Amino acid sequence: MAKPKTKRFYETAAAAPSDDGWAVLLDGRMLKTPGKLPLITQSENHARLIAAEWDAQEDIIRPHLMPVTRLYNVALERTPENREGLIAEVRKYAATDLLCYRADFPRALNAKQAQNWDKWLDWARGLGIDLQTGEGVMAITQDESALEAVAKMAAQFDDLDLTLLAHLNAVYGSAILALAVMKGALGAEAAYTLSRLDFDFQLEHWGDDEEARELDELTRTEIIALSRLI
Numbered sequence: 095m096a097k098p099k100t101k102r103f104y105e106t107a108a109a110a111p112s113d114d115g116w117a118v119l120l121d122g123r124m125l126k127t128p129g130k131l132p133l134i135t136q137s138e139n140h141a142r143l144i145a146a147e148w149d150a151q152e153d154i155i156r157p158h159l160m161p162v163t164r165l166y167n168v169a170l171e172r173t174p175e176n177r178e179g180l181i182a183e184v185r186k187y188a189a190t191d192l193l194c195y196r197a198d199f200p201r202a203l204n205a206k207q208a209q210n211w212d213k214w215l216d217w218a219r220g221l222g223i224d225l226q227t228g229e230g231v232m233a234i235t236q237d238e239s240a241l242e243a244v245a246k247m248a249a250q251f252d253d254l255d256l257t258l259l260a261h262l263n264a265v266y267g268s269a270i271l272a273l274a275v276m277k278g279a280l281g282a283e284a285a286y287t288l289s290r291l292d293f294d295f296q297l298e299h300w301g302d303d304e305e306a307r308e309l310d311e312l313t314r315t316e317i318i319a320l321s322r323l324i
Contacts, residue, residue: 099154099155100154100155101153101154101155102151102152102153102154102155103120104120104121104148105121106119106120106121106149107119107120107125107145107146107148107149108145109138109141109142109144109145110141111138112124112132112134114132114134115134115135115136115137115141116134116135116136116137116138116140116141117132117133117134117135117141118133118141118144118145118148119145120148125144125148127166127167127170127171128167128171129167129171131170131171133163133166133167133170135166139322140162140166140323143162143319143322143323144160144162144163144166147159147160147161147162147163148160148163161316161319161320162319162320162322162323165254165257165258165261165320165323166254168257169253169254169256169257169258170253173253173254173256173257174253177249177253177256180248180256180257180259180260181245181248181249181256182245183260183263183264184244184245184248184259184260184263184269184272185241185242185244185245185248185269187263187264187267187268187269187272188223188225188236188240188241188244188269188270189236189241190233190234191225191267191268191269191270192266192267192268192271192289193211193214193215193225193227193268193270193271194215194225194226194227194228194234194236195227195228195231195234196208196227196228196229197229197230197292198229198230202295203292203295204229206291206295207291207292210288210291211288211291214270214271214274214280214288215227215270217270217274217279218270218273218274221243221247221273222239222240222243223240223243223244223247223270223273224237224239224240225240225270244269244273247273248269248273251276254323255276255324258276258320258323258324259272259273259276260272261320262275262276262282262285262317262320265286265289265313265317266285266286266288266289267289268285268289271285271288271289272285275321275324276324278324281321282317282318282320282321282324283314283317283318283321286313286314286317290310293306293310
């Protein structure tokens with residue numbers, strides 16, 4: 095059964111200072127998470143981003159158009175009790191990182207992967223994360239010290255940033271790209287483009303897929319919105 099739609103039930107959405115940071119007010123009432131926790135941020139800019147998402151809603155509330163709100167909900171409700179799980183997830187992605195798996199055919203794609211991805215593996219090596227690459231679909235066994243370095247880096251982030259790191263990690267299929275974005279070495283949209291290199295290559299050579307392209311653009315829009323939290 096389809097979940098019933100929620101109609102817009104407020105006139106105004108605004109950011110406002112609170113005792114603990116910055117709150118989002120809907121008609122003067124504090125916005126809460128689905129679990130009824132006050133949605134409080136430590137950043138005025140973050141509160142304004144969330145308020146803008148609620149203000150942009152029309153007759154029906156569409157949660158999929160509010161990525162910043164959804165990320166904050168997760169960070170406040172789930173991440174405090176699931177930090178170790180998120181860190182393990184980032185480590186797991188590093189073990190099968192997108193950047194490490196290269197096409198054996200066509201060679202033009204292999205060359206494009208090397209040209210665009212090698213620099214970010216080199217960047218990671220500068221942080222003590224030395225990942226190996228291979229061609230084809232055979233699994234690559236990564237050194238445990240490299241994976242532990244990824245886990246230790248992930249553990250340094252606060253709850254909000256760890257939540258965002260884990261999300262980017264899953265979208266990109268790459269812990270290295272996600273870490274580069276969170277560390278300010280790479281833009282979030284640029285990282286998304288790098289993660290879609292194979293997809294774009296296929297479209298270029300085999301023709302467009304309208305449905306896949308539409309999903310790609312929706313994801314790109316979400317990534318751009320979330321990048322404003324960094």
